[in-house]
Amino acid sequence: MTETSKANLPAATVNGDMLQRARENLRLACDKLNIHPDVFEELKWPRETLAATLLIRMDDGSRRAFQAWRCRYNDRRGPTKGGVRFHPRVTLDEIETLAFWMTFKCAVANLPFGGGKGGVCVDTKTLSPTELERVSRAYIEAFASFIGPDRDILAPDMYTNGIVIAWMSDEYSAITGHPSPTAITGKPIAFGGTEGRTDATARGGYYTLRYLESSLGLDPDKSSVAIQGFGNVGYHCAKLLHADGYRIVAVSDSRGGVYDPDGLDPLSVMEHKHKTGSVVGAKGHGKTRKISNAELLELECDVLVPAALEGQITTENCDRVQARVVLELANGPVSAEADARLTANGQIIVPDILANSGGVTVSHLEWVQNRSGYYWERSRVRDALRSTMETETQAIWTLHNELGVSMREAAYVHGLRRIAEAVEARGTQAYFDGQ
Numbered sequence: 001m002t003e004t005s006k007a008n009l010p011a012a013t014v015n016g017d018m019l020q021r022a023r024e025n026l027r028l029a030c031d032k033l034n035i036h037p038d039v040f041e042e043l044k045w046p047r048e049t050l051a052a053t054l055l056i057r058m059d060d061g062s063r064r065a066f067q068a069w070r071c072r073y074n075d076r077r078g079p080t081k082g083g084v085r086f087h088p089r090v091t092l093d094e095i096e097t098l099a100f101w102m103t104f105k106c107a108v109a110n111l112p113f114g115g116g117k118g119g120v121c122v123d124t125k126t127l128s129p130t131e132l133e134r135v136s137r138a139y140i141e142a143f144a145s146f147i148g149p150d151r152d153i154l155a156p157d158m159y160t161n162g163i164v165i166a167w168m169s170d171e172y173s174a175i176t177g178h179p180s181p182t183a184i185t186g187k188p189i190a191f192g193g194t195e196g197r198t199d200a201t202a203r204g205g206y207y208t209l210r211y212l213e214s215s216l217g218l219d220p221d222k223s224s225v226a227i228q229g230f231g232n233v234g235y236h237c238a239k240l241l242h243a244d245g246y247r248i249v250a251v252s253d254s255r256g257g258v259y260d261p262d263g264l265d266p267l268s269v270m271e272h273k274h275k276t277g278s279v280v281g282a283k284g285h286g287k288t289r290k291i292s293n294a295e296l297l298e299l300e301c302d303v304l305v306p307a308a309l310e311g312q313i314t315t316e317n318c319d320r321v322q323a324r325v326v327l328e329l330a331n332g333p334v335s336a337e338a339d340a341r342l343t344a345n346g347q348i349i350v351p352d353i354l355a356n357s358g359g360v361t362v363s364h365l366e367w368v369q370n371r372s373g374y375y376w377e378r379s380r381v382r383d384a385l386r387s388t389m390e391t392e393t394q395a396i397w398t399l400h401n402e403l404g405v406s407m408r409e410a411a412y413v414h415g416l417r418r419i420a421e422a423v424e425a426r427g428t429q430a431y432f433d434g435q
């Protein structure tokens with residue numbers, strides 16, 4: 001049994017300066033590009049954010065309250081789109097900032113979507129499967145009138161796996177009174193999901209990296225990769241790069257990591273994780289040793305792939321990051337200040353809004369298939385994903401060189417131009433002044 005009630009925003013969760021920093025960067029970009037002030041004015045704040053408290057009956061009969069949010073940041077280019085994150089330290093500031101980034105990510109990938117995001121403040125590891133189901137269903141109950149196939153489309157994020165998404169989709173269908181697969185993407189195939197969604201985020205980043213390989217001076221047979229986070233994204237990235245000859249020298253999860261200069265086999269590391277709950281203790285091809293997540297970020301390697309949390313590379317540790325290329329599969333793993341220092345040092349950061357946009361790109365294809373009722377083969381999904389990633393990577397790499405800016409700035413310019421077009425198409429001050 002679950003109950004849900006709407007709540008005012010608790011003061012503790014509105015603190016934080018992530019969104020403020022994102023906004024400042026946006027103002028700089030708008031000024032630099034001479035973007036119409038209407039655009040900045042529109043992107044300053046989320047269009048709407050709803051907060052709710054999920055009241056859950058626990059297995060032992062007790063009652064627990066979980067804070068939850070859903071943010072629709074900007075919908076000028078289409079319905080808002082973004083994942084739902086279950087994490088014990090998730091905050092409103094984080095959700096709104098992630099929704100802001102989704103607005104740009106969808107524009108970078110040229111999808112007919114705006115940006116949204118949701119989250120629940122919950123440690124899923126402390127819940128039984130039945131409690132997790134109640135939380136997942138309660139989330140949809142709380143936000144059912146806020147979301148929808150043409151309004152706000154949900155997707156997985158951290159700790160919201162296939163079954164959580166299936167419960168959410170099932171609950172939404174129960175509330176609407178008919179099967180409604182289109183409001184939530186990332187569904188299992190049997191629930192109207194698409195082929196090729198499971199590894200789409202990692203695969204998109206992989207297509208981008210492979211496309212830039214020669215420009216970045218990477219040779220798969222000689223290059224080493226360290227990956228932070230061994231969940232959906234980290235594991236599939238390791239598998240794809242390993243299959244092409246890259247040496248995966250380190251991986252980690254929330255309990256720590258393993259390092260082996262002779263390389264690790266992602267499949268056998270995953271087997272170990274299934275058996276023990278962690279990558280720690282897995283054996284590679286040589287002398288494998290345990291490392292901390294902090295050590296992993298500072299290893300000597302060619303490519304570093306943050307695929308866990310945001311805020312991992314900051315001014316505190318960026319000077320010790322040795323990787324030549326950072327492929328941001330997590331959202332926001334490198335702070336703006338650290339980004340500037342790494343860039344000044346000649347290290348290339350392939351930014352999140354490009355590198356991890358494969359997930360939302362395939363989510364769009366799932367939405368298209370749900371709407372048409374015609375389902376594609378995996379090869380068609382992968383071909384479409386590859387085409388999108390290569391087109392947008394090429395455009396951003398060209399801007400990076402032409403404007404002499406970092407890849408992140410180039411990606412924001414690319415996305416901002418598209419969002420600006422959608423805002424300006426509705427008329428700006430000049431139009432209404434009759435000038």
Ligand SMILES: NC(=O)c1ccc[n+]([C@@H]2O[C@H](COP(=O)([O-])OP(=O)(O)OC[C@H]3O[C@@H](n4cnc5c(N)ncnc54)[C@H](O)[C@@H]3O)[C@@H](O)[C@H]2O)c1
Pocket residue numbers: 156157158159160201228229230231232233234252253254255293307308309310329330331356357359360
């Ligand atoms: N899944 C997607 O389609 C998708 C799309 C775009 C972006 N992302 C981003 O990719 C990242 C990973 O998402 P996922 O879907 O793989 O999540 P997941 O829940 O499947 O995996 C997360 C992994 O991170 C590890 N982790 C948690 N805390 C950690 C810490 N402090 N240090 C190191 N590892 C830690 C977990 O143990 C787990 O291995 C997130 O930042 C997410 O926002 C995911």
